Amino acid sequence: MGGGAGSAAIGQEAVPSSRVGDFIVPSLSVAGGMHEYSLVRSLLDRVDASAREHRATSVAALRVRIGEVAGVERELFASAFELARAGTCCAAAELEIVAGAARWECTSCRVEAPRGGVLRCPACGAPVRLAAGDEIVLERIEMEVPEHV
Ligand SMILES: [Zn+2]
Numbered sequence: 001m002g003g004g005a006g007s008a009a010i011g012q013e014a015v016p017s018s019r020v021g022d023f024i025v026p027s028l029s030v031a032g033g034m035h036e037y038s039l040v041r042s043l044l045d046r047v048d049a050s051a052r053e054h055r056a057t058s059v060a061a062l063r064v065r066i067g068e069v070a071g072v073e074r075e076l077f078a079s080a081f082e083l084a085r086a087g088t089c090c091a092a093a094e095l096e097i098v099a100g101a102a103r104w105e106c107t108s109c110r111v112e113a114p115r116g117g118v119l120r121c122p123a124c125g126a127p128v129r130l131a132a133g134d135e136i137v138l139e140r141i142e143m144e145v146p147e148h149v
Contacts, residue, residue, distance in 0.1 A: 036076040039136060040084045047141055051089045056143035059093040063140040067100035067133040074099070089143075102133025 043064065051059055066072050074097050081095050104113040108126035121128055 036072055037080040037084060039072060040077060040080040043081075043136075043138060044084055044088050044090055046138060047093075048089050050141055051143055054143060054145055056089070056145045059090045059141060059143045061094040061096065061140075061142040062090065062138065063096040063098060065098050065100045065135065065137045065139050067102060067135045069102045069130065069133045070100075070136050071134075072136060098139070100133055100135055100137070103131045104128045105131040 043062075047059055047062065050056075064077075066074055066077060078095060078097060081090075085091055085093065102115070104115070105111065105128060106113060106121035106124060106126050107129050109121060109124050111121055111123045112131075113121060113128040119128055120126070
């Protein structure tokens with residue numbers, strides 16, 4: 001093994017999610033991207049804390065999952081990241097954004113509800129709730145960590 005830097009991957013870490021409701025809410029661009037910008041700031045804070053915890057010298061790559069009904073525009077999120085990362089540990093990090101599919105399920109019998117605005121379970125008539133798709137999750141951090149002697 002050569003010297004230099006190794007790579008460490010961190011598992012799932014939830015980033016404060018912008019919960020916009022339990023039902024189908026069209027993706028809203030809030031105040032011209034300020035919403036995305038503040039999310040990016042909290043993401044960077046989170047990454048910075050992890051980097052310091054692992055004594056990383058820099059962050060090489062990030063993967064963030066943005067649920068399709070999280071109310072966050074992926075393009076705005078990416079451009080906010082470009083703006084916010086200067087001078088942070090993520091200044092040279094590659095950002096990968098993956099989409100999280102929305103899924104609704106019955107609150108009573110857990111049957112998966114079809115997409116398209118049905119708010120009652122087709123099987124038992126109970127309300128359905130959003131089971132996935134409104135989350136913003138920092139899925140992976142790749143950071144450069146000096147090898148310990
Ligand atoms: Zn049901």
